[in-house]
Amino acid sequence: MDEIKPDTATALIHHPYQPPGGFVAPQVPVHKASTVIFPNVAALRARDWKSKAGYTYGLHGTPTAYVLEERIATLEGGLQSQLVPSGLAAIALVDLALLKSGDELLIPENAYGPNRELARQELARFGIAHRVYDPMDLASFEAALGPATRLVWLEAPGSVTMEFPDLRALAARARAHGALVALDNTWGAGIAFDAFAVGADISVHALTKYPSGGGDVLMGAVTTRDDALHLRLKGSHMRMGWGVGANDVETVLRSLATLPLRYAAQDAAGRALARWWQAQACIAQVLHPALPGSPGHEHWKALCTRAAGLFSVVFDERVPHERAIAFVDALRLFKLGYSWAGPVSLAVPYDLSLMRPRPAWKGLLVRFSIGLEAVDDLIADCAQALRAAGLDSGLA
CATH class of the missing domain: 3.90.1150.10 (Aspartate Aminotransferase, domain 1)
Incomplete structure (x- = not known):
């Protein structure tokens, strides 16, 4: 068969050169992609977007994003972590993945303000109710727990006013009631205390803060220790199309070590x-x-x-x-x-x-x-x- 010499434009796009493997450096390489190339149809059809054993589409993860997710999971003491575009997006992912019409969530009265506003302005339109409780008063908390309570938010310390609640007692009462416990662990940053040791099912972290450290990145993470819970969150994450930019992921990775x-x-x-x-x-x-x-x-x-x-x-x-x-x-x-x-x-x-x-x-x-x-x-x-x-x- 005669060899066809491609046009220059085609040759630049389909160039055969591949650099040798084995390059190792202190920083994680930046992989940018929306499209991921498969070697054949069988591989395309066999690849599972929910598994980190391979890649399917940039929105579901690249090597760079996978590395940050794994490191955040280690930082938080969890097993799985999911990246989202901001700390508030992490809160929204938890609410939207785990609640449905007729459910109720509890939010501490000293919580991060947009958490309360999300419930008041958005979740309410979907038929999801919320109650506000005093996190420094266990009696107030127990009184707020109702038959429809499915999710309880904890925050330590409280936003702006800095009260530090009895996290273990609040989490134990919520779980005994049958509710899932989500903790905003941005202040603790995986350093001050272990979110899962105090009884949280989910740890939410605004990577915008300490993991970024530069005041120049917006990103959040949702970390869990339960595979089934992680897959519920991951499914909603996929359906809502929340991706993060590779350069932002690189910036957080560079800062994480310090x-x-x-x-x-x-x-x-x-x-x-x-x-x-x-x-x-x-x-x-x-x-x-x-x-x-x-x-x-x-x-x-x-x-x-x-x-x-x-x-x-x-x-x-x-x-x-x-x-x-x-x-x-x-x-x-x-x-x-x-x-x-x-x-x-x-x-x-x-x-x-x-x-x-x-x-x-x-x-x-x-x-x-x-x-x-x-x-x-x-x-x-x-x-x-x-x-x-x-x-x-x-x-x-």
């Missing part, structure tokens, strides 16, 4: 700055689970030795809100922005009366996320901002 070091550094700096705030006369309370007197400290102490570099301060109610806001605006190193666990320290003010049904404090709350700056510089920044707001002498 997660324990960053967590420890931000923990130490956060505690130092939180203790400094305890001495400021204009502050009613410092909310940090590792500090005695913070709500749920004893629960944290029974479970953890480490903590995220995240805490809040509540200004004395006699401090006018405009002066507390002036303090935030006067900060120089601390930037004003949402999220946390990146290299840049952040501060955000919150009006608790708009966030909690029973706010425990009336003063303005400011949440601090500690980055990787020198802690003495962060303390100096807070001190100068208090002076600028006229709050360095307390309430005078």
Whole structure:
């Protein structure tokens, strides 16, 4: 048969050269694909998208994504992990995969706000009810459990107000009731405590935070230890078409190795700055689970030795809100922005009366996320901002 010389365009696309195997480097290669090539029809028909033994389509995983999923599962103490485009998408995947019309879920009143809004605005349209409970009151929790309760969300500590609940007791009561337990473990990051050891069936993690560490990636993960539960989540994940970009996966993989070091550094700096705030006369309370007197400290102490570099301060109610806001605006190193666990320290003010049904404090709350700056510089920044707001002498 005569050899046909292909056109240059065809030759560039169907070039026969394949690089030799055996290339090993510290970083995981980046595999980008929507289409996956099969050697023959039999292989195409035999390949199962649910199995990591092979590849079927980019949405279901590439070698790069599989590596990150396996490492996140190890970090979380689970057996399987599924990547999604954000932490909120991870929460949505759990809700939509496990609940149907007529079911009910429970959400702590101090949970990440979009978790509650997802239930209130979206799940309600599908006939899925929800109740809000006080995670620091077991009686409140038990009263909220009903015959239709199928899923219970836990979060430790609470978003913004930082209360640390008795996770083991809440999980045990939920499971005794027959409900699945999902834990938002973003703060713990797989470092502070073992989500599955406290009784969670599912651990949700916003990889946007500590695993990314750079403030430049949006991604989430849902981790389990039960094959049947994992397949329920994986099926919904496929049907909703949630994929993640290979370059984002690479970025998280590059950062993952330093997660324990960053967590420890931000923990130490956060505690130092939180203790400094305890001495400021204009502050009613410092909310940090590792500090005695913070709500749920004893629960944290029974479970953890480490903590995220995240805490809040509540200004004395006699401090006018405009002066507390002036303090935030006067900060120089601390930037004003949402999220946390990146290299840049952040501060955000919150009006608790708009966030909690029973706010425990009336003063303005400011949440601090500690980055990787020198802690003495962060303390100096807070001190100068208090002076600028006229709050360095307390309430005078």
